[in-house]
Amino acid sequence: MGRGHLKSHRCRQPRSRSRSITPEPMGDREAEPAAPRTELEEITTKISDLNKWRDIFSFHGAALAGEPPETLEPPETLEPLEPPEPLEPGTLRTAPPPVPVPSCSLRPRAAAPSPRPWTRYTTRDVPRADPSPSLSSSKGLRQLLFGNVSHRFSCEWTQACFRFREPYSDLAYALEAEEGGTRAVLMAVQAHIIKYLLFVRNTEYTHLERLCRISCREQGTALAAALADTLWAARGGRMATVCLITTTTHAAPSRDHRADSFTERVQLFEFGEKAAAQEFIFDHINCFRGEGSHGVILYLYSLLFSRTLERLQEDLGCTATPLLKSSSGNITCTEALLSLLLRGRAIPCELDVGHEPWRGSVGGGDGGAEACRRSPVGYLRRDRAPAEPQVCRGLRTPRLPVWLCGTAGRHGVLFSTDVRLLRDWRVERRFPLLLCSGRRAQSTTARLTVDTHSHPWEQGRSEDPGKRRPSLEMAIRSKWAGATITWNGTDPFF
Numbered sequence: 001m002g003r004g005h006l007k008s009h010r011c012r013q014p015r016s017r018s019r020s021i022t023p024e025p026m027g028d029r030e031a032e033p034a035a036p037r038t039e040l041e042e043i044t045t046k047i048s049d050l051n052k053w054r055d056i057f058s059f060h061g062a063a064l065a066g067e068p069p070e071t072l073e074p075p076e077t078l079e080p081l082e083p084p085e086p087l088e089p090g091t092l093r094t095a096p097p098p099v100p101v102p103s104c105s106l107r108p109r110a111a112a113p114s115p116r117p118w119t120r121y122t123t124r125d126v127p128r129a130d131p132s133p134s135l136s137s138s139k140g141l142r143q144l145l146f147g148n149v150s151h152r153f154s155c156e157w158t159q160a161c162f163r164f165r166e167p168y169s170d171l172a173y174a175l176e177a178e179e180g181g182t183r184a185v186l187m188a189v190q191a192h193i194i195k196y197l198l199f200v201r202n203t204e205y206t207h208l209e210r211l212c213r214i215s216c217r218e219q220g221t222a223l224a225a226a227l228a229d230t231l232w233a234a235r236g237g238r239m240a241t242v243c244l245i246t247t248t249t250h251a252a253p254s255r256d257h258r259a260d261s262f263t264e265r266v267q268l269f270e271f272g273e274k275a276a277a278q279e280f281i282f283d284h285i286n287c288f289r290g291e292g293s294h295g296v297i298l299y300l301y302s303l304l305f306s307r308t309l310e311r312l313q314e315d316l317g318c319t320a321t322p323l324l325k326s327s328s329g330n331i332t333c334t335e336a337l338l339s340l341l342l343r344g345r346a347i348p349c350e351l352d353v354g355h356e357p358w359r360g361s362v363g364g365g366d367g368g369a370e371a372c373r374r375s376p377v378g379y380l381r382r383d384r385a386p387a388e389p390q391v392c393r394g395l396r397t398p399r400l401p402v403w404l405c406g407t408a409g410r411h412g413v414l415f416s417t418d419v420r421l422l423r424d425w426r427v428e429r430r431f432p433l434l435l436c437s438g439r440r441a442q443s444t445t446a447r448l449t450v451d452t453h454s455h456p457w458e459q460g461r462s463e464d465p466g467k468r469r470p471s472l473e474m475a476i477r478s479k480w481a482g483a484t485i486t487w488n489g490t491d492p493f494f
Contacts, residue, residue, distance in 0.1 A: 138263055140309045141301065147322035152260045153297060154331055156180045161295030162189065162288050164219045170444045172219065173197055173211035177438030179410070181324070182296050184333040187411040187438055188341035189299070191377040191404045192226035194415050194436070199400050200225070207417045208434070208445065220285040227288065227299060228278035229376070233344030234306040240277040241305040242269045243298050244287050262294050268305055303340060315346040332409065342395065342404060343375050378403040380414065380478055382471040396479050397422055403479075405435075407471035412437040414448075414476070428452055428480070435472075437493060446493075449486040450476060 139149040160182040165171040173193060177186035197211050201222070205213050214222070231240040246267045271277035281288070288295035304312060304323075312323075316336060323337040323346065340346040378398035379391055390396070401416035413436045420427045430453070435446040470492040473485045 137309070141263070141304060143322075144304065144309060144312055144316075145300075145322060145324050146326065147320070150258060151326065152258060154181075154329060157182055157297055157331060158260075158262075158294055159292070160186070160297070161290060161293050162186070162223055162299075164216075164223075164289070167216045167219060168213060170212055171436070171442065172214050173222070174436050174442075174445075175438060176440060177411075178440065181330055181332040183438060184338060184404075184406070184411045185296055185300065185341065187413055188338065188404050189223070189226050189230070190436060190438065191342075191402050191413045191415075192229055193222045194413060195377055195400055195402050196222050196225045196229070198402075198415070198417060199419060210417075211445075220282060220289070223289065224278050224282035224285055227281050227302070228274055230341060230344070231277060231302055231306040232274040233376075234303055234340065235308070236344070237274075238272075239306070240271045240274060241302055242271070242277060242280060242284075243267070243301040243305060244269065244284060245294065245298065262297070263301075266298075266301060307340065307344070307346065312340075312346050315340075316348060321348050338379065338404070338406075342377060342379055343373075374399045376400060379406070380404075380475040381406040382408065382475045382478070390478060405472060405475050407475050412472075433476070439493075446490045447488050448476075448490075449488060450480060451484045451486070452480050452482070454484045 142149045142151060145151075160180075163176045165174045165176065175186050175190050175193070177183040177190070194211065197214065201210070203210055228240065231242065234240075243266050245262050245265050247265065248267075249264045269280065271280065287293050288299060307315075321334060321336060323334055323340070324331050325334055326332075334348075336346045336348045339348075373394045375394050375398045377400065379395040380403045381391060399422075400419065401421040403414045405412050405414050414433050415436075416431065416433055418427060418431065421431060430449070430451045433448045433450055435448060436442070437446070469485075472492070476485055477483055
C-alpha cells in the first residue's frame with residue numbers, strides 16, 4: 001500500500017492486507033510493487049470491509065431510530081481496543097468509530113409513568129403537621145362512627161372488602177354482600193357501580209350485556225369510579241381524600257383509645273380533581289378488594305375525611321347521632337350514613353319535605369331545597385305504617401333509574417336499563433325492574449315486572465297489604481303507589 005494512505009486500526013491483519021476507506025490513486029498502485037492477487041480475492045476483501053462498516057453504522061442508526069434494545073446487537077468486531085501500533089513517519093491515523101451505547105441505557109423506564117398535570121396527588125395533613133390522622137383525629141372518627149372513642153369495629157367489619165362475582169358471568173357486575181351490617185355500605189357502592197356500567201361507561205354492549213360482559217380489570221375500573229364518585233360528592237365536588245394503610249404506626253393508643261392495628265397506620269391522600277382520585281384508587285384497587293385489606297373500613301374512613309369531620313358534625317347537628325349503631329354485637333348503618341353514601345351529606349332526616357320539613361340550613365344551604373334535589377341514585381324503603389314518613393322526593397326520583405332498597409334491615413339494588421323510565425311517564429305504565437341482592441345464593445339477576453295500571457292486590461282492603469306481600473313490593477309501591485309487581489317465576493326474597 002502507498003505511504004500516503006489512511007490505515008485502519010480495527011482490522012488486525014498484515015500490513016500488506018490492510019485496506020483504506022478512501023479510494024486509492026491509480027498512480028501509486030502502479031508505482032508500488034504488490035503481491036499478485038486474483039480478481040476474486042480483491043472483490044472478497046472489499047465486501048468484507050464494507051460489511052464491517054455497514055454493521056457499525058446500522059447499529060448506531062437503529063439506536064437513534066428508537067428500535068427496541070433487544071434487537072440491537074453490536075457487531076462482533078467491536079471489542080475493546082488495544083494500544084495502537086506505532087506509525088511510520090508521514091502516516092495519518094484515522095479516528096476510531098464512536099463506541100456504541102449500551103442497550104440498557106436505551107431501554108425506556110417503564111416504571112416511571114409519564115407526567116400528566118391531572119395525576120398529581122399530595123398527602124394531606126390531619127392535623128396539618130402530619131400526613132396521617134393524629135390521635136385526636138382517630139378519636140374524632142370513632143366519636144362520629146360509634147358515639148364514643150373506646151368502641152372498635154367487629155370482626156365482620158374488619159374482614160369486609162369489595163369482592164366481585166366471576167367475570168363474564170350473569171352477575172359479573174355484582175358485589176358479594178351477605179347478611180350483616182356491612183351489607184348496606186356494599187349495596188350502596190353497588191348502586192354506583194351499576195350506574196357507571198349502565199349509563200357512564202362507553203361500550204358497544206347494550207342493556208344487561210353492559211353488566212355481564214366485563215373482565216376483572218373492568219370490575220376494578222367500575223369500583224374505582226364508584227368510590228371516586230362518592231368521595232368527590234362528599235366534599236361538594238371540590239376535593240377527595242383517599243385512605244390507605246401503611247406499615248408505619250402514626251398514632252399511639254391511649255388510656256381511653258384502644259388500638260385496632262390498622263387505624264393507627266392510615267395515611268391520607270388528597271386530590272383536587274376527581275380523575276386523579278379515580279386513577280389513584282384504580283392503581284391501588286387491591287387495597288379495597290383484597291382479602292384482609294379492611295377495604296370497607298378504608299372506604300368509610302375515606303368518605304368521612306372527604307366530607308371532613310367538621311362538616312359531618314354540622315350535618316348531624318345537635319342530635320349527636322352516630323353514623324353506626326351497635327346492638328347485641330351487630331354494627332349497622334344509620335340513615336345518616338346512607339344519606340352520606342347516596343347524597344354526599346350525612347343528613348339525619350331522610351324524610352319527605354311535605355311530611356317533615358327540614359328547617360334551618362345544613363352545610364350553608366336551604367335544607368328543604370336540598371331534600372328535593374334529585375340524587376344520582378335513589379333510595380326506597382318499606383313503609384311499615386301509613387303514618388311513617390316517606391323517603392324524600394330527591395331519593396324516590398333520582399336522576400338515573402337505580403335505587404338502593406332497604407327492607408327490615410336488609411338491602412339490595414333495584415335498577416332499570418332504560419334511562420327513559422324517570423323521564424317519560426308513558427314508560428312507567430308497565431316496565432321491568434332488575435334486582436341484585438348481593439347474596440351468594442342468587443345465581444342470576446332477578447327480573448320483576450311493575451304494572452302501575454292494575455291493582456288486584458287492593459281487592460282485599462280489610463287485610464294489611466304489608467303482611468300479604470313481600471316487603472320489597474311495598475318498598476316499590478312507595479314510589480309507584482298501587483302498582484302490581486310480578487316476580488316472573490323467581491321466589492320472592494326480602
